Amino acid sequence: MGRRRSGPEWGKDALRDIGFSNIVQHRLRIVDGIGEENVDVYLFLTEQFARGSVTDNRLFQFVYRSFYMLDAAKSLTQNFKKKYFELMEAARGKVVDVRTIARTLFEIPNAKDQENLQFSFVTKLAHTVDYGNALYDSNVANYFGFRAPYSKSSGFDSRIKPLMDFYGDLAVCYKRILADGLLEDVMQLFRETYSAGVPEIKILDFIFYSAGRLRLSVEFPSTVTTTKAVIASPMDANC
Numbered sequence: 001m002g003r004r005r006s007g008p009e010w011g012k013d014a015l016r017d018i019g020f021s022n023i024v025q026h027r028l029r030i031v032d033g034i035g036e037e038n039v040d041v042y043l044f045l046t047e048q049f050a051r052g053s054v055t056d057n058r059l060f061q062f063v064y065r066s067f068y069m070l071d072a073a074k075s076l077t078q079n080f081k082k083k084y085f086e087l088m089e090a091a092r093g094k095v096v097d098v099r100t101i102a103r104t105l106f107e108i109p110n111a112k113d114q115e116n117l118q119f120s121f122v123t124k125l126a127h128t129v130d131y132g133n134a135l136y137d138s139n140v141a142n143y144f145g146f147r148a149p150y151s152k153s154s155g156f157d158s159r160i161k162p163l164m165d166f167y168g169d170l171a172v173c174y175k176r177i178l179a180d181g182l183l184e185d186v187m188q189l190f191r192e193t194y195s196a197g198v199p200e201i202k203i204l205d206f207i208f209y210s211a212g213r214l215r216l217s218v219e220f221p222s223t224v225t226t227t228k229a230v231i232a233s234p235m236d237a238n239c
Helices: 021-025 027-034 036-051 058-067 078-090 098-106 119-129 138-144 156-180 184-193 200-213
Strands: none
Touching: 021 027, 021 184, 021 200, 027 184, 027 200, 036 058, 036 119, 036 200, 058 078, 078 098, 078 119, 098 119, 098 156, 119 156, 119 200, 138 156, 138 200, 156 200, 184 200
């Protein structure tokens, strides 16, 4: 047997040799758990964003905040939400700088006068602007065995580094899945069940989100051991 490690080394292509047999095995439950309404709302948001500026599109903002649970994050202020959609519009047609946007929003105090690291919401902004960007949330992180460190006292740089490391590995993993057709049968089941108009990255996100909710976990090689991921939900102020 090879030497065992305490967990994956995020930021170093830690998801290279993982397996997805449980995704294939439970594909019917996973796809069914996504729900037609969620797919329809996602497609509505993509259509609205494509139509033009969202800065003053109140319908888009209302549906988006509900779908991605911004309004469920009670500590977020109206100032934060206003700036969020301004940053989304400003990023239109550009390469989205997740780290810079996260820092800008981090500096906007929440209702408790605390700093906010809303990484999950930033990745959802990035995906809305460019469908090639992966999305991060607690269910996806749970499936892949990622544990985000929680600290109110540490600064922005130390708090975002592990998130960016995992997010980078996730993006590489998604590209590999698509290039190698590793989950094509499951993705096709999604298309046949819901819609062929959902971008590939979002189909993967739907699949892993649903798998995480079902408490399924990624299959790491035997040389890697992981603990069950327990992190703040997307609605929490420090995710």
